[in-house]
Amino acid sequence: MNARVVVLAAGVALLAGVPLAATLAGQPYYIDLIRRVMVFAIAAASLNLILGYGGLVSFGHAAYLGVGGYAVGIFAFYGVHNGWLQWSVAIAASALVALVIGAISVRTRGIYFIMITLAFTQMLYFLAVSLEEYGGDDGMRLKVKSQFSGLIDLDNPVAFYYLVLVLLLGVVYLVHRLVNSRFGLVLRAAKSNEARSRAVGFSPYAYRLVAFVIAGAICGLAGALLANHTAYIAPAFMEWTRSGEIMFMVILGGMGTAPGPALGAFALLLVEDLLAGWTQHWQVILGPLLIMSVLFFRRGLAGLLPRGGDDG
Amino acid sequence: MAEAILEVRGLRKSFGALAATDGVNLDLREGETHAIIGPNGAGKTTLISQLAGNLRPDGGSIFFAGEDVTRLSAPQRAQRGFARSFQITSVYRDFSALDNVALAVQAHAGHSFRFWRPARAERALRDPARAVLEEVGLAARAGVLAANLAHGEQRQLEVAMALATRPRLLLLDEPVAGMGQEESQRMVRFLAGLKGRRSILLVEHDMDAVFTLADRISVLVYGRIIASGAPAEVRANPEVRRAYLGEEA
Numbered sequence: 075m076n077a078r079v080v081v082l083a084a085g086v087a088l089l090a091g092v093p094l095a096a097t098l099a100g101q102p103y104y105i106d107l108i109r110r111v112m113v114f115a116i117a118a119a120s121l122n123l124i125l126g127y128g129g130l131v132s133f134g135h136a137a138y139l140g141v142g143g144y145a146v147g148i149f150a151f152y153g154v155h156n157g158w159l160q161w162s163v164a165i166a167a168s169a170l171v172a173l174v175i176g177a178i179s180v181r182t183r184g185i186y187f188i189m190i191t192l193a194f195t196q197m198l199y200f201l202a203v204s205l206e207e208y209g210g211d212d213g214m215r216l217k218v219k220s221q222f223s224g225l226i227d228l229d230n231p232v233a234f235y236y237l238v239l240v241l242l243l244g245v246v247y248l249v250h251r252l253v254n255s256r257f258g259l260v261l262r263a264a265k266s267n268e269a270r271s272r273a274v275g276f277s278p279y280a281y282r283l284v285a286f287v288i289a290g291a292i293c294g295l296a297g298a299l300l301a302n303h304t305a306y307i308a309p310a311f312m313e314w315t316r317s318g319e320i321m322f323m324v325i326l327g328g329m330g331t332a333p334g335p336a337l338g339a340f341a342l343l344l345v346e347d348l349l350a351g352w353t354q355h356w357q358v359i360l361g362p363l364l365i366m367s368v369l370f371f372r373r374g375l376a377g378l379l380p381r382g383g384d385d386g
Numbered sequence: 387m388a389e390a391i392l393e394v395r396g397l398r399k400s401f402g403a404l405a406a407t408d409g410v411n412l413d414l415r416e417g418e419t420h421a422i423i424g425p426n427g428a429g430k431t432t433l434i435s436q437l438a439g440n441l442r443p444d445g446g447s448i449f450f451a452g453e454d455v456t457r458l459s460a461p462q463r464a465q466r467g468f469a470r471s472f473q474i475t476s477v478y479r480d481f482s483a484l485d486n487v488a489l490a491v492q493a494h495a496g497h498s499f500r501f502w503r504p505a506r507a508e509r510a511l512r513d514p515a516r517a518v519l520e521e522v523g524l525a526a527r528a529g530v531l532a533a534n535l536a537h538g539e540q541r542q543l544e545v546a547m548a549l550a551t552r553p554r555l556l557l558l559d560e561p562v563a564g565m566g567q568e569e570s571q572r573m574v575r576f577l578a579g580l581k582g583r584r585s586i587l588l589v590e591h592d593m594d595a596v597f598t599l600a601d602r603i604s605v606l607v608y609g610r611i612i613a614s615g616a617p618a619e620v621r622a623n624p625e626v627r628r629a630y631l632g633e634e635a
Contacts, residue, residue, distance in 0.1 A: 254506065
């Protein structure tokens with residue numbers, strides 16, 4: 075085992091200990107906070123697949139948080155609380171939306187790609203605002219959380235916490251396998267040098283599109299989790315600033331690294347929480363901090379970890 | 387005479403008023419090394435880009451092993467056996483030398499929609515890649531990041547990637563450009579070793595390399611081929627001497 079693995083294992087152990095520590099300290103708020111961070115870490119890990127490894131600067135990734143969240147919310151609105159069904163549809167619908175957005179946007183590069191992904195997400199945002207039945211601008215409450223045949227109770231904060239932790243680890247592992255497979259190497263090679271890829275015989279489009287769909291599907295799962303976490307679904311899930319935040323987590327944590335997105339999610343949301351506790355003008359402090367972090371940690375927070383692994 | 391593996395008929399490409407390729411006819415026989423020479427701005431890179439499929443010609447056709455490939459994309463041509471090296475070295479800089487060649491092998495090992503097994507542990511990709519690195523003399527540098535290879539080594543790596551695709555046609559755009567004397571001689575010796583086994587279309591400025599390697603030479607000036615033939619014939623051609631070789635001497 076190399077030093078990097080030891081550090082990451084320690085991090086996982088730390089996360090596993092949060093509910094116990096929070097309960098002992100009489101601060102259950104932290105279970106809630108870290109659970110929220112981990113949901114965003116899943117979203118960031120999915121964006122990392124296309125942004126970090128694929129070089130696709132999607133500025134609309136929050137769309138899938140919305141699609142996943144509304145899938146859960148709309149089922150619940152009609153009295154369908156089966157979590158297996160809700161979450162499967164959340165993932166499938168997100169994949170489908172990603173397929174449509176990706177089929178059009180992945181053909182473009184640079185600023186065009188950024189603008190098209192942003193535009194599609196804005197369309198979905200305003201679609202949600204226009205759905206009066208589901209609360210329009212205000213969104214709707216999730217009165218009953220997703221039910222999993224009595225297997226796990228999401229109303230139990232600790233059980234829900236561990237579910238999110240397990241899913242986060244699963245997603246990080248899945249992305250790790252993907253990016254080191256033949257598929258992942260084609261994706262990364264096309265980011266590294268597209269002309270070379272084409273000359274050697276790869277057509278990058280199909281691989282990029284599939285990666286885009288997988289990323290959307292995973293983020294749809296994060297959306298289903300977020301809906302249950304906040305017990306609320308609103309168009310704000312899909313606000314463009316939300317897309318920016320997820321992107322920032324990936325960049326801050328370290329693009330194209332396995333632990334980067336989670337590190338970025340923790341750093342951003344915990345600092346945000348800390349500053350918000352001090353002053354209501356916390357954004358004035360956070361902004362410069364973010365700029366400095368990008369200037370000083372070129373390779374992201376993951377670059378501070380001991381070297382190791384072949385995903386760097 | 388062996389049959390032509392590549393046939394170019396009446397190829398035309400203009401950029402505005404400039405005819406960069408002006409009715410080029412060209413053929414390459416199986417196993418032959420055919421060099422295209424010409425002064426700067428003659429349209430050599432434009433020609434090779436059209437052959438490789440990176441640039442769409444305005445008119446004319448390109449036949450490869452009897453098939454019309456004029457409308458095929460670069461990846462489609464690569465799948466049929468085209469391999470290209472670029473005038474400006476083009477490798478995957480943030481991958482190791484071995485990764486670079488293994489990717490070239492992978493590109494010709496069926497589709498890559500394989501999502502789970504670590505590709506770097508696949509002997510079906512790594513073993514042939516190692517063999518090609520050995521062949522071009524880069525075996526000792528297999529683990530080095532391509533960006534950290536010397537310029538000459540990167541050019542060798544590019545040739546290794548081309549060979550790893552087991553190409554039927556090599557398009558080499560100035561393979562010894564920017565190389566030192568010694569590196570360049572090593573590359574020429576290596577390419578000479580491929581002669582007869584590979585069909586090579588070579589664009590090159592270095593006349594020593596051209597006259598060492600080419601079975602046939604075509605001279606491109608302002609988008610037209612003004613002479614074509616065995617090296618001795620081309621060297622003796624007065625028009626060529628005036629247009630090109632004279633300036634070089």
